[in-house]
Amino acid sequence: MPQTALAAPALGAVQQGLAALAGFAESDVLRNRLLRAAPLLPRLPLDRASIDHPDWAALLDAVTVQETRMFRAAAQIATFRELVLPTLLPTLGDGPLSLVSAGCATGEEAWTLAILAAGAGRDWQVEGLDLCRPALEAAVAARYHLGPPDALREVPEADRAWLDIADGWFEPVAALRPRVHFRRANLLAPDLPAAAADAILCRNVLIYMTEEGRVAVLRQLVAALRPGGALLLGPTDRPPPGLGLAPWHRDIIGIWRRVDADG
Template sequence: MQARLARLAGFAESDVLRNRLKRAAPLLARLPLDQANIDQPEWAALLDAVTVQETRMFRAAPQLAAFRTQVLPLLARRGALALVSAGCATGEEAWTLAILGTGAGVPWQVEGLDLCRPALQAAMAARYRLGPPDALREVTAEDRALLEVAGDWFSPAPALRAAVAFRRANLLDAALPDRAADAILCRNVLIYMTEEGRVAVLRRLAAALRPGGALLLGPTDRPPKGLGLVPWSRDLVGIWRRDMADG
């Protein structure tokens, strides 16, 4: 079963996956093993049950601060920005990108992609608990001005919503058109995948970037050679640039 899931969604065969499959035992009994597809209802339900959805607003804030000050202004010189959260979970990362986009000085749009249907529903609803722990602990006072807080909940301000969209997609497939994005965030996703799956996803993400575009990865994620990705600079950990010569 784990091998079938690995082929379908690139998941690594790990203790995390094994434990989640144990909890999803009632779903396993109903699986049509000859119809493994992310859109097949029983398989889709299993994928909903085993995917990891840990995220929050401005998670890994130092990397995002560097992206905001050193990368985003250069991308904005080319005009309107297309920003992508790949593996967006419940959407906080996509809404974080929206806040960053508002300060870029050019039109922007954000697309969030994920495999898990309940997570995408939460992302579109965009209504989150404040905690504990404090869900906004990495958000500055200035950025909180673009969030609406009421009681124990917060939501992105209406000004952000028109330019943010969410879509169900398998990152192993061609989820994005070639050269469509100026920046893609894909953090804490690849660590749950097989090596083959990681390389396949990185290849697709690199192809989806416009030449000179930025790919933000987790600190332990390092793209293999041959994908046209180079470190943005020596000082920016986890931020990669699609080589201009690759375009």
């Protein structure tokens, strides 16, 4: 179906389906991606929306935003490493440090967490979650083009020792790979173990969601954090009251701590 033949009611019905299925909000970004994916739309069973239905899965692959890079939001990553991790580590007990990248896209932020964890001096594991199948394939392969623009522009020089860099490409060193895992998941129901994660990074995901979707995802992520665990969000992501989150510190933007709902 050519873009000019895509009827507005049909487009609206698909947008409603995406909102119900994955919490996607109507936006110019989503509409433009739907128009580019117009040939996929006539096959969609609007009454059977599922991330596992092949036609819906193909549409989700086409419309999810996959912008990411190593050490993205470097100031927040540095704050997490220098101020948050040292507080978390003494409270872990005997288990590994468990970190999650929710909405991991092509994996660079999950591999960033792996570098931080590998330098923490104890056992660790990282899990990356995303809906987009091609992005997850790229995350698992973990072989990235150097640019331009410079894909490593925010990576501290000392941390580049964790990357093999050659011939215009880079990839994480082999020692990191066994402890990093990726899987396809809907953040509205990510199937994360309750109170098991020490920190979850979910940046620039909620901005594409409806208010109901944002709250639903935040509830899931908070439930997955152990008490005292850290949630790293984008600077404009403001969790509503009553979710069991408090700012990590009044001078730190975008990092939240799991506390009692009334704390």
